[in-house]
Amino acid sequence: MQLLKQRILQDGKVIGNDILKVDSFLNHQIDIKLYNEIGKEFKKLFSDKKITKILTIEASGIGIACITAQYFDVPVVFAKKSESRNLDSDIYESEAFSFTKGKSYSIRVSKRYIQPDDSILVIDDFLANGKAVLALKEIIDKAGAALAGVGIVIEKGFQDGGRILRDMGLDIKSLAVIKSMSGGQITFL
């Protein structure tokens, strides 16, 4: 997606060799017009798939998932990271590891919101080691639902998440795949 790649080159900031800050437009301050273009692009890329629900993880996936859901005309469910007094005891749970935060965490989805007849599109802002997508897949599997595809805004192509997930046969579509950020220079695949 050319518009996104241009924006990453223009406003993205590389820290060290593996962290890309895009918080001026993607995951802290949010450019809603860009989100709309991202949503339209996901709809185009997954137009051949039957999608009944979009699943993401809090927090930065939520906005992208909500804007994208408008183009699919389906509900969003977001997996919760922390224990809430308001969450059902009747939940699907799995473990993920955050590359950005350097720690593992459990994610939870109420059993009421994923059904065996659901065909689910997973949406997330970043794909690095693939652990978040694997955790969401585990929840979808536990529910007996189908994982129709995975839409990623930015894939770190130099980490192995994308390869692992594609080797499992998952339909991963990333709007921008970064080949390298070494020396602060971003190159796309």
Added chain:
Amino acid sequence: MQLLKQRILQDGKVIGNDILKVDSFLNHQIDIKLYNEIGKEFKKLFSDKKITKILTIEASGIGIACITAQYFDVPVVFAKKSESRNLDSDIYESEAFSFTKGKSYSIRVSKRYIQPDDSILVIDDFLANGKAVLALKEIIDKAGAALAGVGIVIEKGFQDGGRILRDMGLDIKSLAVIKSMSGGQITFL
């Protein structure tokens, strides 16, 4: 907002006397069509105000803020609750207390994303004790920006947040104000 009140009566679940679960349509599974109506209603209610940015707190505020921002044609900024390796060290910080989670937490916004000339609409899903809005106000004040208004989806009118904030002169607009939930019976103001 009639559509929202009907939905709360139909799908909301009262736990004890003070917790309202609306996770089937508002803050776990999300009805995007309802979010669109909520966004349009906020635009109508704050149409007389100059708004340059929408500010919310992760996680459940983000989706509502993003959908609403489409009607105001402004960016969203969401305050982060946890320390991230990716967040600027140059941040505004304040403390809030979550009624739902029963604990206090700090919220952070990068100084780059709120400017003195910003006129900000705060959006959140719930208003109970008002601590989240007060924490966001503190950040807006520190940035020297203006708090133009506060749009709340559900206000717990039997807690004192709404009164405290209105007594401070803030322009609080809630789409549904709950007068009482005692005995599991929801009545609106």
